[in-house]
Amino acid sequence: MPCYEHEFPRVEDYLHHRPPYLLVRRIVAVEAAEIRTETTLTGEEFFLQGHFPGAPVMPGAMMQELSTQTAGILIAARYNPQREYDTHDPFFNAYALGVLVKVHHARYRGFARPGQTLQVRAVLEERVGDLFDFSATIRVEDRVIMRNGFQLTNIRSAALRGDEAAAG
Numbered sequence: 001m002p003c004y005e006h007e008f009p010r011v012e013d014y015l016h017h018r019p020p021y022l023l024v025r026r027i028v029a030v031e032a033a034e035i036r037t038e039t040t041l042t043g044e045e046f047f048l049q050g051h052f053p054g055a056p057v058m059p060g061a062m063m064q065e066l067s068t069q070t071a072g073i074l075i076a077a078r079y080n081p082q083r084e085y086d087t088h089d090p091f092f093n094a095y096a097l098g099v100l101v102k103v104h105h106a107r108y109r110g111f112a113r114p115g116q117t118l119q120v121r122a123v124l125e126e127r128v129g130d131l132f133d134f135s136a137t138i139r140v141e142d143r144v145i146m147r148n149g150f151q152l153t154n155i156r157s158a159a160l161r162g163d164e165a166a167a168g
Contacts, residue, residue, distance in 0.1 A: 011037075014076040015069055016087050016096075020046045023066045024120075027073060033124040035074040039066060043114030058112040063146045064103065067136035071122040071152055072098030075132060081154060096160040098132070102151040110145035112138070118145075130154040 011024045028036040041048070041058060048056040075098040076085065086092040112118050122136040130153050138146040 011073065012087055014073040014087065016090055017069060021065075022069070023062065024069045024073065028119075030074060030077050032078060033074075035070055035077075035122050037070045037073065037120045038117055039120070040117040041112060041114045048114065056114055058118075060106065060108050060146070063108070063112065063118075063138055064106055064148060064150070066118065067120055067122055067134075067138060067146070067148055068098070068100050068150060068152065070120045071124075071132070071134045071136065071150070074122060074124060075152060075154065079127070079132070079154075081130075090157060090161075093157050095154045096157045097154050098152045099155050099160065100150060101131075101153050104133075104149035104151065106146065106148040108146050110140065110143055112140055112145060116140050125149075 011022065011027060012018070014027075015022065015024070017023070023039055024037045025039045026037060028038055043056065045058075047059055047062045051057065051059050080097060081095055082093060084092075085097075090096070117140070119139040120136060121139075122134050124132060125135055126133040132152045133149070134152065135149045136147070137144050
């Protein structure tokens with residue numbers, strides 16, 4: 001049974017990312033193995049400045065990041081190994097959730113421009129322990145502009161911070 005946006009008051013409750021790097025603007029639905037989010041490009045995003053002058057388009061790497069952040073919300077919402085999780089205090093958390101470890105493929109078939117709403121759908125294809133394989137699509141209007149497959153993992157927060165001795 002899907003859970004809709006009214007149950008998810010803030011994207012920030014699921015991701016540590018913050019502006020200007022927080023790309024997901026709205027959670028549309030979260031199920032056990034699927035999530036849908038949306039983002040509308042305003043034209044003020046840092047990555048549009050200079051990409052490209054006179055014809056701003058969202059870089060493909062940022063589309064990958066948008067799909068990764070979307071999948072990360074699913075992991076935090078449904079596969080969080082911690083009872084309590086605090087996105088405002090990453091030192092509180094034993095795990096960093098949804099860290100990108102591999103991009104299997106990415107295929108770009110169009111552009112995202114200021115004023116357009118990107119609809120992201122990420123599907124959890126397989127989970128083995130703390131490894132999560134996802135496929136994702138990004139649509140603008142009714143057109144798929146990106147398809148990708150990638151792998152995320154949960155790692156010890158100490159390893160992410162570079163404190164290898166504490167990571168064990």
